[in-house]
Amino acid sequence: MGISGGCFMEYPFSKSVRGLILLCILSCLVQCCLGAKTRHFKWEVENMFWSPDCIENVVMGINGQFPGPTIGAKAGDTIVVELTNKLSTEGVVIHWHGIRQFGTPWADGTASISQCAINPGETFVYRFKVDKAGTYFYHGHYGIQRSAGLYGSLIVDVAEGEKEPFHYDGELNHLLSDWWHQSMHEQEVGLSSKPFRWIGEPQSLLINGRGQFNCSMAAQFGNSSAKQCKLRGNEQCAPQIQHVLPRRTYRLRIASITALASLNFAIGNHKLVVVEADGNYVQPFSVDDLDIYSGESYSVLLTTNKDPSKNYWISVGVRGRKPQTPQALTILNYHPSSASKLPTSPPPITPPWNDYNHSKSFSNKILALIGSPKPPKNYDRRIILLNTQNTINGYKKWAINNISLTLPATPFLGSIKYGLKNAFDQRSPPETFSNNYDVMKPPINTNSTYGSGVYMFDFNTTVDVVLQNANALSANVSEIHPWHLHGHNFWVLGYGEGKFEEQDTKKFNLKNPSIRNTVVVFPYGWTALRFVTDNPGVWAFHCHIEPHLHMGMGVVFAEGVHQIGRIPNRALACGLTASVFMNTGRN
Amino acid sequence: MGISGGCFMEYPFSKSVRGLILLCILSCLVQCCLGAKTRHFKWEVENMFWSPDCIENVVMGINGQFPGPTIGAKAGDTIVVELTNKLSTEGVVIHWHGIRQFGTPWADGTASISQCAINPGETFVYRFKVDKAGTYFYHGHYGIQRSAGLYGSLIVDVAEGEKEPFHYDGELNHLLSDWWHQSMHEQEVGLSSKPFRWIGEPQSLLINGRGQFNCSMAAQFGNSSAKQCKLRGNEQCAPQIQHVLPRRTYRLRIASITALASLNFAIGNHKLVVVEADGNYVQPFSVDDLDIYSGESYSVLLTTNKDPSKNYWISVGVRGRKPQTPQALTILNYHPSSASKLPTSPPPITPPWNDYNHSKSFSNKILALIGSPKPPKNYDRRIILLNTQNTINGYKKWAINNISLTLPATPFLGSIKYGLKNAFDQRSPPETFSNNYDVMKPPINTNSTYGSGVYMFDFNTTVDVVLQNANALSANVSEIHPWHLHGHNFWVLGYGEGKFEEQDTKKFNLKNPSIRNTVVVFPYGWTALRFVTDNPGVWAFHCHIEPHLHMGMGVVFAEGVHQIGRIPNRALACGLTASVFMNTGRN
Incomplete structure (x- = not known):
């Protein structure tokens, strides 16, 4: 593990790659001029004994550390993490929380969505640009591995020569x-x-x-x-x-x-x-x-x-x-x-x-600093997402518009890009819920269904999402849910009490709404947000409470998937994408 | 889960498979005439709470049962187990212990050797013939999943119309x-x-x-x-x-x-x-x-x-x-x-x-029943395998001829068949150990090395293996090791005390040696066995003590790999075989 100098080249050259080398040198020159660096890390994920709270436990660590190593970088840098899975039988992925992955949606680190889990003994190279200064972190995004301790900090400073709008020592x-x-x-x-x-x-x-x-x-x-x-x-x-x-x-x-x-x-x-x-x-x-x-x-x-x-x-x-x-x-x-x-x-x-x-x-x-990007004045599409606690065949679940997310074996990014229609539910998930639903009371019908449908968005359009909270299964219980959107920031247009009504839009803050990637929905309330579908890829949007997501509390967004570049083999080497390409080849 | 009738067809027909259907009908007719059946099972592997010894624990079960369901069959039957991995983040495989997998080496269920582990959410179809009546079982063969309770019985009766050489009610x-x-x-x-x-x-x-x-x-x-x-x-x-x-x-x-x-x-x-x-x-x-x-x-x-x-x-x-x-x-x-x-x-x-x-x-x-197959009189190749406890960089290991087995990310069956030389150690592991080694004392040099080399055998030759026990790291300790060979039975030629010497071969039992797939090596002793390399495939040979195998106590044998049929994609969909075929395609 280490931080390399500016013109780091990832691999020694092999035969007939002169063009590539030239390109690399050029790209290095460009990077050097701008001061941006490629920061290279070799990580090994493994289980180890650790005592986070003075009681020994098995913890998922990185390079023998818990939490994992802190990555420090500057805006514009490229991060390269060669992640080797040293677990015995478990797959692993790492999500770079808050990094939008422009141009690298396969590096978002969400199993079943952006990539196949990395098998034990295998290595996956996460390569992505940190384009925006800020306080970020990374964590496992497979099963509930975050709960096993697979996380760490990712701190991005302003680019060389740039200044923060505040002073600190x-x-x-x-x-x-x-x-x-x-x-x-x-x-x-x-x-x-x-x-x-x-x-x-x-x-x-x-x-x-x-x-x-x-x-x-x-x-x-x-x-x-x-x-x-x-x-x-x-x-x-x-x-x-x-x-x-x-x-x-x-x-x-x-x-x-x-x-x-x-x-x-x-x-x-x-x-x-x-x-x-x-x-x-x-x-x-x-x-x-x-x-x-x-x-x-x-x-x-x-x-x-x-x-x-x-x-x-x-x-x-x-x-x-x-x-x-x-x-x-x-x-x-x-x-x-x-x-x-x-x-x-x-x-x-x-x-x-x-x-x-x-x-x-x-x-x-929390309001955006003056001069921050403002939201588009109008939206092209609005979806309202009712958050409910439900049951399916007696199993307790969370559902969104009565669908409890179950993740497919073939990641969406590959199956959507290559049109593998058997990989997930082809029906679009519902855009709203019944007007009769009383969000203040436990559900009358607690039944829900499993689903893996995707909200497909036109590229470069403006989407409003209203997250609608409701009463859980027990009377007088409504919980907090912090929702996190991958691949984007969004504007927080407003919070409200009770059921969202059309007239609530009048109170939306379009002047200086805060820009976030995670926003809370308060008990019995709603939260409205707006974002632009400007990032080709497939993106999870989910409650960030680990057991809630595991119980189905999330949805999947997709936009501009056909514009994305070549997805690395390793991100596709499972499920139907593996089967199809092993038969036909990609070249 | 269920046992189907004789002429079960696995999949409903799709277009342009008339030839296949005809073939299937013919094959069914042949099977029906012989009384052999295809027995079809759908299994789901998942973790569950269970109290095997009155104390609740997480146990790896099959279809909600622990131990897994007992498979009953008759010699000559074909077993089809559609295994779906319902674990959250762990891969899984199932080894059919004692079944030789003639013609289906990819169904032996050994991760890193015969197949890629089945990913969560995916299904692998184990299809194999149980050609020989006997008392068998099945179990996980990935990491130490057997220790999690992933096992069950597989009982093969004599074929219809056949009789056991003993009577029972x-x-x-x-x-x-x-x-x-x-x-x-x-x-x-x-x-x-x-x-x-x-x-x-x-x-x-x-x-x-x-x-x-x-x-x-x-x-x-x-x-x-x-x-x-x-x-x-x-x-x-x-x-x-x-x-x-x-x-x-x-x-x-x-x-x-x-x-x-x-x-x-x-x-x-x-x-x-x-x-x-x-x-x-x-x-x-x-x-x-x-x-x-x-x-x-x-x-x-x-x-x-x-x-x-x-x-x-x-x-x-x-x-x-x-x-x-x-x-x-x-x-x-x-x-x-x-x-x-x-x-x-x-x-x-x-x-x-x-x-x-x-x-x-x-x-x-234990001696073979009169009329049992006798071993060939001579061997073509003899390897002597010294079993020692060692250290590598301070980690405690077991080693065979000073090599502690580490399993590669790409299963051997695919990498050998398709000549992927980067997938594992190309050097042949040693055939014997130093004549100076004192098996009665702790090792003088405890160091060992990791290795993933393969003993490559010519097809249809006779191999003798002498398993040589030794003193472990502590003085006056030598442990029992039951060694299990995949894909074969072998003749147990003899057991002896101390270091095996050439003259010990004189006492080999070539008349009525017992035929086994597992044999014990006693403390400070040796065990000699003989087998014929008549089963194209790659086969684990290892101490059946789960933590000993995990610590490297095994070797890998290969024979006639180029004769084997088409390995299913799913058995190859990991590591280098996935990469290579996703680029070039198999068709």
Whole structure:
């Protein structure tokens, strides 16, 4: 693993590739002039013993690390990850969350959608451009492998010579996740069982892969029975202390890769000024704490203007579900205070889990920075997606307009491009739901059906999506769902309560809507978003809660598939694409 | 799942296949005349919750069953198993242990050797002939999936109108296995870790997938603290009672699919007459108990001539390793005694684990039934395989002639047939080991190397293999290894103590050696076997102890690969065979 220089060439030349070499040199020259680099990594994915929260478990690691290595790059760079699957019997893929994959839709890393899973012992080369500065991350996107710990950070700085629209002296990274002691396989079997077995609340929350299950760093302040942590600091579960100098401004990058939990992030005694969301600049605003849902990322500015003889808590707590998980804690350590000095006051109190007004207030503050791209004034097509909890033959599922997504053995990208009509449901999934449906009550008919249909969009058109929340199977329950769109950013036109009505469009924000790749749908509410189908490929759009997606809570979008370039063999070497091309050949 | 009639046709006809239909009808007619049937099964492999030993665990089941369904067939039948992988992220294959796969080497079900693993969501059709009556079984052969419970029985009766060389009134099946509470994934990570973590002794032994971890059926006789089992009989872990009528002869089929344990099988107060081993008739002999190693099968005749007012213990205990696992027990229930009546005396005592003379005495009694095929008088090639425990970069391994087998991403069958030289080590692995090597002492140099070379044999030649045991890494330790050969039976020419010497060949039994597919190598000893390379294909030959194979204890044989027919696409749809054929096509 390493970061190569600017004119890195991936492979030594073989015979009769002089033209290619010339092209490569030219392309290198162009890249060098622009300062863009190709950054080359060799990764091995394997299971290993690890103690993320001081309890040993099997964790899916990369190059022996958990979380996986942080990729650092600059806008315009090309990332090349040669990923070798060192698992024994499991396939693997890696999704580069927030990277749009312009021109490389086969590198989006979604099994069954953009590529065949990488078989044990095989290597797949992810090569893609990071065209936009921002706080990103990567994670497994096959089964529920994200829950096994397959994730890490991907930080893209502005291009050489470019400047951020805000100043900072240093940066600190916070990759937030939740952790269960039950193995991924047990969780998965439970979710697919009849009777259904829910995974429950996480045992621990992790900051940069570290949490403390059996002790608390703030035991002295707690009213719980947790004992004080006695950690030497070199344990896998010891908190990563964040070191700062007084009187400086820091950029805190915060990303949530949780399987389930909605989180609240705060730093004792400090204000946070939000400046970036999902790789897009926002109109700066100041908060005491920040709600973050799975799949989202933020940058906040922190000014170290407090008493430098003290340290301060960095705390992460659960929101949106009745929490049974202690806060994750680490320490903001002011130089030259000792890092081992505990703060003198208790950690910030996470707002009550069901204070949705707090959440909505935060979401509504997020507006695009002046000068950001504005949405097209009109849409060409609107689809309304009803989110419901259902049953199919007694199995508990989530469904969208009454269809619970089941992923096919042949990835859509290949089957759509090559017209393999047996690979998935050819019927278009519904664009809306019955007007009679009462989103405030449990479904009258809980039955749903499996489906693998695709929303096919005309290229370069404007699509509005309204995500409509509803009551789950139990009365008086409606859950938070953070929806993530692959291959695009979208404008968040608005949030609303109850059932979406045509007249709600009047309140859409077309002036300075935030630009995101993930957006939350609040309980019993709706969220409207707009995007342009400008990226040829097949793209997942799904609830980022790992068990919800596994239970069918997602849809598939496709646009301009016939314009895409040559899909690498390895992305097609399964299912029907393998069969067809092994018979006929591609050349 | 079901058993079809004689003239089953696999697929409905499509256009322009009249010739094929005609051929099929003809072939059906021929089959009907001979009484052979095609038996068709649809199987789905999935993980499920199950309590094999009264403790719930994730188990790999087939069609919701553990063990998988028992296949019953007659010699000459064709078995068709349409296997769909319903696992979430794991590939799967099924090996039909003891079936030689004449003409269908791609159906042998060994990942990396005979086929690409079946991807999640995909279906592979295993179609093969069971040409020889006998007691067989099937199991996963990818990673250590056998340890996850992926196995079942395959019983082949003599063809219609044929007779066994012994009489019996009924038969009882006993599939023996061992069981751990640690998941397959934890076991696997431990075996591949530095420092090494051994899986330890099994928590339970299972008879037909049933054992009792937290209680004993024979607690009243025990000197352990185990409490008496209180089972209603409908629990997944309740013993399967074996019901018999008095004054009859029963054929007991006994097969061991253990991951680790060598076993001893006995029935209180009853003699067992051994008549079959691994699908081959043996000269009948009577014993009080029977040693059985992983990968072996026996049939024994039992005469129900004891007091019919009592029931009797069927017991299975550990041999060859210091046991930490209680006996598995079930009950031989004489009609009309109540099945719930416990035997009046304690279960049979398993012979001391290290009484190897008892084991050897049993092995030496196994001789081919008069009239069985005799081995060729001379061999064309002899290879001597030294079994050693080693280290590679600090990882604990097993090696054969100092090479620890690592399986390639591209299965050998395809890569050899199509000459893909980058797919595996082209150097031939060594035919013997240094004459200086002291098999009685730990290795002086513990280092070994990884390898994926193949022993390439000329077609229709006679090969002798001498398996040479040695001291493991620790002093005074040499373990039992049951070696299993795919695609063949072999003659067991002899067992010996210490290092094999040329003069030992004089004692080879060429008159009536037993015919097997699995044979044990005793501690500090050697075992010699002979086989004919009459089956075009690529065949694993390996220690049947699951973690030993996973640690590299195997070799690969190939013969007549260029004579084999068209390998199905699905068996080639991975690694280099996928790449090559997706570029060029096969047609």
